[in-house]
Amino acid sequence: MKRYSVFAIAKQAMNYHLGWEKAWASPAPKKEYDVIIVGAGGHGLATAYYLGKNHGIKNVAIIEKGWLGGGNTGRNTTIIRSNYLQDPSAAIYDKALQLYEGLSQDLNYNVMFSPRGLLMLAQTHHEVRGYLRTVHANMLQGVTTEYISPAKVKELVPIINIDGPRYPVLGALYQPRGGTGRHDAVAWGYARACSAMGMDIIQQTEVTAVRQEGGVVKGVETTKGFIGCKKLGVVVAGHSGQLAEMAGFRLPIEAVALQALVSEPIKPCMDVVVMANTVHGYMSQSDKGEMVIGGGTDGFNNFTQRGSFHHVEETLRALIETFPMISRLKMLRQWGGIVDMTGDRSPIISKTPLGNCFFNCGWGTGGFKAIPGSGWAMAELMAKGEPGALAEEFSMWRFKEGKFIDESVAAGVAH
Amino acid sequence: MLILECPYCGVKAEETELTPGYEAHLKRFGPGATPEEFEAYMFARKNPKGVHFERWRHAYGCGKWFLAARCTATLEVFGTYPAQSSEPPADLQAKIKAKRPNWEGYK
Numbered sequence: 001m002k003r004y005s006v007f008a009i010a011k012q013a014m015n016y017h018l019g020w021e022k023a024w025a026s027p028a029p030k031k032e033y034d035v036i037i038v039g040a041g042g043h044g045l046a047t048a049y050y051l052g053k054n055h056g057i058k059n060v061a062i063i064e065k066g067w068l069g070g071g072n073t074g075r076n077t078t079i080i081r082s083n084y085l086q087d088p089s090a091a092i093y094d095k096a097l098q099l100y101e102g103l104s105q106d107l108n109y110n111v112m113f114s115p116r117g118l119l120m121l122a123q124t125h126h127e128v129r130g131y132l133r134t135v136h137a138n139m140l141q142g143v144t145t146e147y148i149s150p151a152k153v154k155e156l157v158p159i160i161n162i163d164g165p166r167y168p169v170l171g172a173l174y175q176p177r178g179g180t181g182r183h184d185a186v187a188w189g190y191a192r193a194c195s196a197m198g199m200d201i202i203q204q205t206e207v208t209a210v211r212q213e214g215g216v217v218k219g220v221e222t223t224k225g226f227i228g229c230k231k232l233g234v235v236v237a238g239h240s241g242q243l244a245e246m247a248g249f250r251l252p253i254e255a256v257a258l259q260a261l262v263s264e265p266i267k268p269c270m271d272v273v274v275m276a277n278t279v280h281g282y283m284s285q286s287d288k289g290e291m292v293i294g295g296g297t298d299g300f301n302n303f304t305q306r307g308s309f310h311h312v313e314e315t316l317r318a319l320i321e322t323f324p325m326i327s328r329l330k331m332l333r334q335w336g337g338i339v340d341m342t343g344d345r346s347p348i349i350s351k352t353p354l355g356n357c358f359f360n361c362g363w364g365t366g367g368f369k370a371i372p373g374s375g376w377a378m379a380e381l382m383a384k385g386e387p388g389a390l391a392e393e394f395s396m397w398r399f400k401e402g403k404f405i406d407e408s409v410a411a412g413v414a415h
Numbered sequence: 416m417l418i419l420e421c422p423y424c425g426v427k428a429e430e431t432e433l434t435p436g437y438e439a440h441l442k443r444f445g446p447g448a449t450p451e452e453f454e455a456y457m458f459a460r461k462n463p464k465g466v467h468f469e470r471w472r473h474a475y476g477c478g479k480w481f482l483a484a485r486c487t488a489t490l491e492v493f494g495t496y497p498a499q500s501s502e503p504p505a506d507l508q509a510k511i512k513a514k515r516p517n518w519e520g521y522k
Binding site: 254343 | 416417430431434435437438450451453454455457458459460461462463464467469485487488489490
């Protein structure tokens, strides 16, 4: 891998930019690997990357049925934060945030991490109490957040309407280290680094069955034939249930559609991320000037990557009341992704009933922000066969034990 | 846009008139059940990519719960039936089988 640097740009500029090499190779699959990761999205690629970097396991294939980063990695609203109430969530999301802070240097790939600050508006008295509690929890967890007044909110976000009338802004949970990243670049950066370590990224190859012998995984049947492996990591978000069925068990997961949309580009008007959970909409401005908007999930099982129109209307109706100036913006694009929701709305990073088969799923509506931490924890689990400190609370058996990580109650919404 | 016909009042209700209730025909477990049974009842949903039987409530209409058969891969609606059904009606199952020959049937 040729390093990207200012000197490389200068050198290529002399050469009409004809000398750039491909960022990652597209090899044919080998017969067997030490590790197969199913799903070349952010979480799958990050898992492979940290398997190589932290644990020296480089005989790895990452199999993807579509194209790299074409699922939810390319469909989210790129928000990065770690202001969670529960300790296990704060630990893994803050690990992810810390890794994001150095990711561009680590990968030698600009992931455009922008720690511009993130606000979660408190618009009811219940929410005020909830966020004060979160700030206190975050202090104990070592996550820097603060509770700020409406005047400070207005100072940070001049375009906001804090007076209501129905949902006035009463304060906000502020995480200055939160922000956004470039979602495609995260996938591409990890892919380039994996490829440079000699890992095979195999796109346009769908897994059709999981082969097992004596309760231990032996490999996967794919549309390009059988590929053997010693360990299998499944990191496929919306289709986790289908892969689990192939592996012979059922996950506590349901797939639903989550939508996002962007407006036409406008001049810079908001340099923080604002989330309004009571009315349920969130918004940030991209570097191109588009307002990037997300809302809630549909309430029914869905695999079509398109959601219900009325959710778009509900999200925009809420945001127009909070940001009156966006009322005349035209919306440019709208899309959906299939998110895997668990019973407690927290993820699963876990061993499974099938030996040497590991699942990383259930990130639901908030997976992008977790990518580096999730990959780090999953790689540790796969390399050692046992979960480390980051993953141990996220076992798939917590639903049987009743040991939930109840962020859905903490946040009041899916998060 | 999802449109389901309420089997009670006959109204073809549009999605905003309805409240979703997720998987239908759950077998309920209570005190005395094993942890595995209770976990399966509480959390382990079928979540199929294809034919799905689910609960809906005609919330802004007659207010009654009913059941629907729908394809989660295409959003096609096969039909609706009263909530007082322990399994999908035979004629509805036959209709689904005709449209989805590979469907493994209700189980």
